[in-house]
Amino acid sequence: MEQDSNAQTATPSKVIGVATQRIDAPLKTTGTAVYTSDHHLPGMVYAWPVTATISRGTILSVDASEAQSMPGVLAVYTHKNIGPLYRTPPTVGFSMRQQEHRPPLENLEVYYYGQYVAVAVAQTMEQARAAAEAIKVTYQPETPNVATKLLGTPLTTPGMHPGSHRGDAAAAFAQAPVKHDAVYSSPAETHNPIELHATVADYRDGKYTLYETSQAVVNHRDVMAAVLGVPPGNVRVITRFLGSGFGGKLWPWPHSALAAACSHNLQRPVKLVISRSMMFESVGHRPAIEQQIQLGAETNGKLTAIVQNYVNHTSMIDDYAEGCGEATPLLYSCANLKITSGLARRNVGTPTAMRGPGAVPGLWALESAMDELAWQLKMDPVQLRLLNEPAVDESNGKPFSSRHLKECLTVGAEKFGWSQRKPAIGSMKNAQGATLGWGVAACSWGAMRSDAETMVELLANGRARVTCGTQDIGGGTYTIFAQLVSHETGLPLNKIDVALGDTKLPPGPVSGGSWTTATVIPAVLQATQNAVRSLLMLAASSPDGYFAGSHAADMEMSDGFVQPKGQPAKRVAFGEILGRANVKAVFGNAKSEGTLGRETKYSFHSFGAHFVEITWQPEIARLRVSRVVTVIDAGRMINPRPARNQIEGAIVMGVGMAMLEDTQYDPRSGAPINANLADYLLPVNADCPKIDVTFLDYPDYHLDALGARGVGEIGLAGVAPAIAGAVYHATGIRVRSLPIRIEDLLAAPQTASA
Amino acid sequence: MQLFELITAQNVAGAVKEQAASPTAQQGASVRFIAGGTNLVDCMKLNVETPRRLVDINGLPLDTIEKLPDGSVKIGALARNSDVAQSDLIRTQFPVLSQAILSGATGQLRNMASTAGNLLQKTRCVYYRDRAYACNKRAPGSGCSAIGGYNRNLAILGTSEHCIASNPSDQNVALMALDATIHISGVNGQRSVPIAAFYLLPGSTPEKETVLLPGDLITHVTVPALPSGSKSLYVKLRDRASYEFALASTAVVLKTRQGKIEHVRVALGGVGAIPWRSHEAERALVGHAPNAENFRKAAEAALKQARPQSQNAFKVELAKRCIVHTLTQAAQLA
Ligand SMILES: Cc1cc2nc3c(=O)[nH]c(=O)nc-3n(C[C@H](O)[C@H](O)[C@H](O)COP(=O)(O)OP(=O)(O)OC[C@H]3O[C@@H](n4cnc5c(N)ncnc54)[C@H](O)[C@@H]3O)c2cc1C
Ligand code: SF4
Helix, strand or coil, rough: CCCEEECCCCCCCCCCCCCCCCCCHHHCCCCCCCHHCCCCCCCCCEEECCCCCCCEEEEEEECHHHHHHHCCCEEEEEECCCCCCCCCCCCCCCCCCCCCCCCCCCCCEEECCEEEEEEECCCHHHHHHHHHHHHEEEEEECCCCCCCCCCCCCCCCEEEEEEEEEHHHHHHHHHHHEEEEEEEEEECCCCCCCCEEEEEEECCCEEEEEECCCCCCCHHHHHHHHHCCCCCCHHHECCCCCCCCCCCCCCCCHHHHHHHHHHHCCCEEEEECCCCCHHHCCCCCCEEEEEEEEEECCCCCEEEEEEEEEEEEEECCCCCCCCCCCCHHHHHCCCCCEEEEEEEEEECCCCCCCCCCCCCHHHHHHHHHHHHHHHHHCCHHHHHHHHHCCEEEEEEEEEEEEEEEEEECCCCCCHCCHHHCCCCCCCCEECCCEEEEEEECCCEEEECCCEEEEEEECCCCCCCEEECCCCCCCCCCCHHHHHHHHHHHHCCCHHHHECCEEEEEECCCCCCCHHHHHHHHHHHHHHHHHHHHHHHHHHHHHHCCCCCCCCCEEEECCCCEEEECCHHHHHHHHHHHHHHHHCCEEEEEEEECCCCCCCCCCCCCCEEEEEEEEEEEECCCCCEEEEEEEEEEEEEEHHHHHHHHHHHHHHHHHHHHHCCCHHHHHHCCCCCCCCCCCCCCCCCHHCCCCCEEEECCCCCCCCCCCCCCCCCCCCCCHHHHHHHHHHHHHHHCCEEECCCCCHCCCCCCCCCCC | CCCCEEEEECHHHHHHHHHHHCCCCCCCEEEEEECCCCCHHHHHHHCCCCCCEECCCCCCCCCCECCCCCEEEEECCCHHHHHHHHHHHHHHHHHHHHHHHHHHHHHHHHHHHHHHHHCCCCCCCCCCCCCCCCCCCCCCCCCEECCCCCCCCCCCCCCEECCCCCCCCCCCHCCCCCCCCEEECCCCCCEEEHHCCCEEEEEEECCCCCCCCCCCEEEEEECCCCCCCEEEEEEECCCCCCCCCCCEEEEEEEEECCCCEEEEEEEEEEEEEEECCCHEEEEEEHHCCCCCHHCCCCCCCHHHCCCCCCCCCHHHHHHHHHHHHHHHCCCCHH
């Protein structure tokens, strides 16, 4: 076993760690789960935004005269009549998060293509859309800047910002006997969950109810209260189900304020669902990034210097910094390290977090560079990584709570058959004669908990109910809550109701950072224990109850029954105890403090390794990913089934990142020009490789009582560099600019050396 | 989308009469036939096509696939792409057509898409599909935004300074290689146009894509029997494994005799302003041995006139490899 300051075997449980079908699966498979845009409120009308067709300049005029007289049209709003929409104030700590701070229709300036310049409201969606299309807007355009060259171009604040550093990286790199120095770039990537962003806003009696596509209802409420200028208590935000978000739905975007303002102005519920092309414009994207990586090493492969300088693009109006240096300082042992970064303004919408922000693009560069270094050293890339394993987190000197990267690499190598690897370029073939390429990369993602509150009720009808203002974005959070309550009470999952996604409930965490599961564990366990304690007290204290005269301390809840400790023969169903005592429900509340933003004793991170096989047919320049073996060290899996889904989905997304995804901005108009699912390529079923996922499943008890960390994001990190490494192995072509395309590989020899 | 009226055609003559009320059968027609609707409705949602009247032809008896006495096969204008691709007649006589259709779109789309609708599907040029941009095909005289813009998927053969759009179809490439004939009912009765004469190069009028005149209804397509012993094959190259239009594709019909190529058709997709028959490649092959060197020569000849744009120079080499590979595979079938 590797570094593990809390190595213990997992506590046995009938539900924790057991592969469990999502409790909401029947609702989803029967189409009865109500998603945001499924809400149809009485009297509801529809809003359709008008979007800017320039990416820089000023609005000269908005002519809505034709639109206003079209059938069904109720109103057209511009900057003149939308009413007050406020900016959010700066806040202390992790609250009131927003990416695009400018309220929609604030003034006549246009900063990016697709910015909202007006909105039409009508009786039907079609009427609203037709009206929006009939609104004539004239502009004074200026030449936009959407250049993809970033390093070496002017930055928001002059000079690069210092990041993590130790030793003297520049000197060590200069003196290193083996050096690698290259620039890696990745394009703007657009979140494309199938569910479009939507808001159904219902304003009445001074209060707003907002049905949202949100990964963070509590934050959404706080932001919208500030934007609308009302107390947070006057805003309720609901997201019962989410058709995924990938980070794009973490923070509120301008359409939400537009819908709320329309509802306020018209005193009617308003539905606004954005279009697929708007998804590419005004709801964030992963920014384009250029990263220079310098690696210095001894001839034996020991790293002596790591330098990472990177610039990401941001919008003209907001500073979004992609933390590409997230994993770099702790992945390998190296005495000298320096990270710097900068932001370059472009006429694009404001970027935002996309699955594994920072680490995913950061590791694209670092792990590609490690692969290149291994080639230079003529060393097995797995060995190079094993050799540079650190003893502690060298960025802060803290011990890792639990780190098993070496085992990820060795187990993965074994499962993949890495020992069969022939290093010569183009030397491996499959049975059909196609060339094979093998690649490997490590990955890492931070682990943490934020604050959470929950309530658990045990009801006289024999059911339990657990509530929390977090949300299930498709990853299986509903089921995790039920499992946690079941773990403490012994109740079967089908007797446990879970309510999430509503700010009326006790405030819960954002669904981001892969921290939801770890975050809610302490609060749910504690709340359940409190509810059980209350139940036992009731059982003992009811004068004509089943256990009159006993002491609560001598009783327990087991398998959903109350009994004197260790005496199942005397057990009574807990609902009967409540019934006889004439009590409707016993409650337990709990609030847990997170690690986020607080000093911790340990460095909490998850790790993993991807082994990739690509198939290359040079005669037709056809590249496909054929096989991926992934080993993940992300603490204990509470529910291995959706956990596996997360990693598998992330690997498929990684295939897209490596070979397909690329938001292209038209250099003249500044528009994301491939803003549809035919031109913005994502992997389809036929692109999915054979995937083999292994979880090491070491519990991390320093983070929470069940040892869970989180798996939402880590699976994407490392896939692209592993693919790029495999492509090099097959073709001899090193692609440092994503995505890897046919045109990059045509120079590869057509008859590969045997 | 503009408001429109939907009427149902009772018979071919009625349908012809309805569409003849439009001043054109080309871009911007005010009356349109609707078959599967998978392309037309798409364009209407984007306000790129704004017909005032749609004539639903799906009830007309034009959906059969049958063998004619002369050995050719008749494919009804409304025969669905799925039915054509799965038809035993087509699969055995014209594998290239079945393969081409199956390489396109998705199962759901092919179930709706009709033979005639596919013949007439519009380019995937992103500027054509967005009214915010200048586009000579959509708004004649406004300019071509694709030149110097996003043109990775556009054409390198047959383009003009007014339009560089590619014809995106797979089916049409196979029909080119098969010397298909398109049968039309018009205001002046029936006529037949060989597919080689059906499409118009963009020149200075990219809005005119075919020889169709107001009222013209495609009733069926005929495909003549191949010379006995011919083999046919379709190969499509693209970034992802499915559900993407061709970056380059090749349809080949090949017959060899005594070590020489006797009959050959080479048609290209994804690279031409129209489904592209390469007479140059065919000339380089007929009478010669079916070997790697001659295939490469044919590929070079086919792309000699290529005029790549800012983002699609790679298509020249990709198309060449596609031609060589398809010929090589077809020769191995033979
Ligand atoms: C997402 C997507 C992916 C696709 N991928 C591919 C691909 O990879 N390869 C490929 O080849 N295609 C692809 N297609 C295009 C598809 O093949 C076409 O949309 C389809 O063939 C059109 O047929 P339809 O019957 O639906 O035509 P419609 O949309 O009904 O009509 C198209 C045009 O033909 C006219 N028309 C129809 N019938 C007649 C007739 N009998 N006489 C005269 N005019 C007529 C209509 O008026 C209209 O102008 C794709 C389409 C989509 C939406
Ligand atoms: S290539 Fe043709 S279709 Fe595309 S913008 Fe130019 S004129 Fe229009």
